[in-house]
Amino acid sequence: MNNISFTRAENIEGAIKKANNKQGKVKFIGGGTNLLDLMKYRVENPDHLIDINELKLSKIESTEVGGLLLGATVTNADTAYHEEVEQRYPLLSKAMLAAASTQLRNMATNGGNLLQRTRCYYFYDTSTPCNKREPGSGCSALEGFNRIHAILGESEHCIASHPSDMAVALAALDATVKVTGEEEGHRSIPILEFHRLPGDTPHIETNLKDGELITGIELPKKGFPEHYAYIKVRDRPSYAFALVSVAAALELDGEEITDIRIALGGVAHKPWRKPEVEKEYYGKKASRENFEALAEKLIEGATGYGDNDFKIPLAKKTIVRALTEAIEK
Amino acid sequence: MEVPKHPETIPLELNINGETVELDISAWTTLLDALREHLQLTGTKKGCDHGQCGACTVLVNGKHINSCFTLAAMQTNKEITTIEGLANGENLHPVQDAFIEHDAFQCGYCTPGQICATVGLLNMKKGNTPEEIRDLMSGNICRCGAYANIYKVVEEMKEKGTEGTTSI
Numbered sequence: 255m256n257n258i259s260f261t262r263a264e265n266i267e268g269a270i271k272k273a274n275n276k277q278g279k280v281k282f283i284g285g286g287t288n289l290l291d292l293m294k295y296r297v298e299n300p301d302h303l304i305d306i307n308e309l310k311l312s313k314i315e316s317t318e319v320g321g322l323l324l325g326a327t328v329t330n331a332d333t334a335y336h337e338e339v340e341q342r343y344p345l346l347s348k349a350m351l352a353a354a355s356t357q358l359r360n361m362a363t364n365g366g367n368l369l370q371r372t373r374c375y376y377f378y379d380t381s382t383p384c385n386k387r388e389p390g391s392g393c394s395a396l397e398g399f400n401r402i403h404a405i406l407g408e409s410e411h412c413i414a415s416h417p418s419d420m421a422v423a424l425a426a427l428d429a430t431v432k433v434t435g436e437e438e439g440h441r442s443i444p445i446l447e448f449h450r451l452p453g454d455t456p457h458i459e460t461n462l463k464d465g466e467l468i469t470g471i472e473l474p475k476k477g478f479p480e481h482y483a484y485i486k487v488r489d490r491p492s493y494a495f496a497l498v499s500v501a502a503a504l505e506l507d508g509e510e511i512t513d514i515r516i517a518l519g520g521v522a523h524k525p526w527r528k529p530e531v532e533k534e535y536y537g538k539k540a541s542r543e544n545f546e547a548l549a550e551k552l553i554e555g556a557t558g559y560g561d562n563d564f565k566i567p568l569a570k571k572t573i574v575r576a577l578t579e580a581i582e583k
Numbered sequence: 584m585e586v587p588k589h590p591e592t593i594p595l596e597l598n599i600n601g602e603t604v605e606l607d608i609s610a611w612t613t614l615l616d617a618l619r620e621h622l623q624l625t626g627t628k629k630g631c632d633h634g635q636c637g638a639c640t641v642l643v644n645g646k647h648i649n650s651c652f653t654l655a656a657m658q659t660n661k662e663i664t665t666i667e668g669l670a671n672g673e674n675l676h677p678v679q680d681a682f683i684e685h686d687a688f689q690c691g692y693c694t695p696g697q698i699c700a701t702v703g704l705l706n707m708k709k710g711n712t713p714e715e716i717r718d719l720m721s722g723n724i725c726r727c728g729a730y731a732n733i734y735k736v737v738e739e740m741k742e743k744g745t746e747g748t749t750s751i
């Protein structure tokens with residue numbers, strides 16, 4: 255790791271003030287499970303770390319509109335096992351428990367999880383070109399080994415996929431990311447607008463501004479506790495990232511769909527969701543034929559790069575399986 | 584506002600196995616390196632240094648974490664328990680006894696981590712079915728493949744209602 259200095263932030267004002275500093279590269283550290291990993295590989299090279307774990311962001315509390323606010327520094331384990339999350343948002347709990355290991359979940363924070371970076375091998379390997387790590391250097395994955403890479407929303411500059419399971423469930427649930435910064439004060443960013451597609455700036459991954467701090471994640475009232483599924487397809491049944499994952503949530507009136515949400519992980523630079531396509535299925539029957547047609551539409555335009563071609567049929571099948579599991583619940 | 588310069592070392596106070604220790608180390612020292620290189624607590628192992636093997640598992644406030652993925656400086660106000668802190672004098676912790684009884688190791692390299700992970704699971708009151716145990720213990724890789732006996736230990740500890748170190 256490079257030489258760093260370290261401080262523990264005692265209050266939010268102090269933390270964002272320090273982060274807004276323009277004279278050196280300052281980073282917040284939550285659980286450290288992604289940042290320290292990347293620092294050890296010299297992919298991230300901050301000058302200064304601000305430990306945010308003592309900030310008062312470590313609670314899960316009800317919101318005035320009947321939702322739940324997940325503090326940014328609450329660990330992934332404490333969030334997934336929280337009674338209200340388990341009961342009212344079981345989709346989120348399930349997705350979070352499908353991620354990483356018990357140890358890592360005991361460390362990883364909700365804010366850090368959203369900002370974890372891609373697992374693209376070339377991004378990690380500083381001896382290879384990578385537009386995300388070094389803008390303008392090229393993308394080694396395009397013609398390289400790209401089994402874990404994106405099939406949707408990618409660009410000629412970057413085909414990386416987003417690795418988070420939590421973010422996929424949050425996308426299905428229409429969560430909102432709460433942030434605060436010195437320049438713009440408090441802001442709320444809908445989860446679907448939080449992460450960005452790579453375009454020609456793959457190094458800019460979210461719409462969080464420099465120095466902004468995530469303070470929490472707000473879940474709306476509706477949690478789909480009755481009909482939901484999170485299916486994660488991966489190379490081993492635990493402790494592996496998703497090749498494809500599907501978060502499905504439905505509301506039914508008899509056999510009729512009254513609300514339907516499908517978010518995909520492992521297939522794009524951000525959790526993949528198409529609310530406009532979902533809406534076409536409101537009022538329709540929750541049948542296999544409809545699920546298949548919907549799956550087809552959700553991944554319309556998908557492109558394989560060789561090693562990841564299998565993700566196209568896999569994603570379709572996993573969508574159908576997840577929706578089927580969700581209605582059988 | 585100016586970024587503080589990189590000081591060579593910073594003074595830290597850690598609470599490890601019930602004792603307060605003082606250290607003067609670089610800010611970027613991981614908890615794992617602080618334990619092994621500065622405190623000679625070499626029971627905690629370094630396997631991958633990247634969160635992928637679990638050999639470095641220790642307990643912080645009763646929960647198990649990978650000590651390779653946290654800075655010592657981040658753990659100053661916590662209670663850290665390493666494999667060295669589980670026994671009570673000459674009396675091994677029940678999980679340690681069970682690892683011996685069930686022959687749950689071969690080379691032993693992953694064992695301190697496996698034991699701390701088992702104690703952590705007991706503290707968290709999780710792992711209530713054999714499948715759940717396998718899933719929740721997946722953060723500890725055993726290169727020798729002693730898994731069958733390791734899972735026997737965890738299952739037995741759960742059946743007996745063995746206490747970890749603390750309830751959290």
Ligand SMILES: Cc1cc2nc3c(=O)[nH]c(=O)nc-3n(C[C@H](O)[C@H](O)[C@H](O)COP(=O)(O)OP(=O)(O)OC[C@H]3O[C@@H](n4cnc5c(N)ncnc54)[C@H](O)[C@@H]3O)c2cc1C
Pocket residue numbers: 281282283284285286287288289290291306326327330352353354355358361362363364365366367368369370417418419420466467468469493494495496633634635
């Ligand atoms: C072996 C391994 C397997 C894994 N498997 C999975 C998996 O299957 N699924 C999955 O989803 N994840 C997986 N992970 C990733 C893990 O979930 C993330 O590393 C973790 O969620 C990151 O959270 P953190 O708090 O440790 O982040 P940190 O490492 O502390 O921070 C990550 C980034 O976020 C920034 N940051 C942190 N908190 C804030 C905040 N509040 N405001 C602004 N910026 C902030 C930091 O500056 C840094 O840039 C795995 C990790 C490892 C090592």
Ligand code: SF4
Pocket residue numbers: 372374375376377383384385386387392393394395396403411412413414456
């Ligand atoms: S896919 Fe993106 S992260 Fe991977 S090498 Fe290409 S530019 Fe880098």
Ligand code: FES
Pocket residue numbers: 628629630631632633634635636637638639640649650651652
């Ligand atoms: S050394 Fe920490 S997980 Fe391998």
Ligand code: FES
Pocket residue numbers: 687688689690691692693694724725726727728729
């Ligand atoms: S006993 Fe050898 S690695 Fe587990």
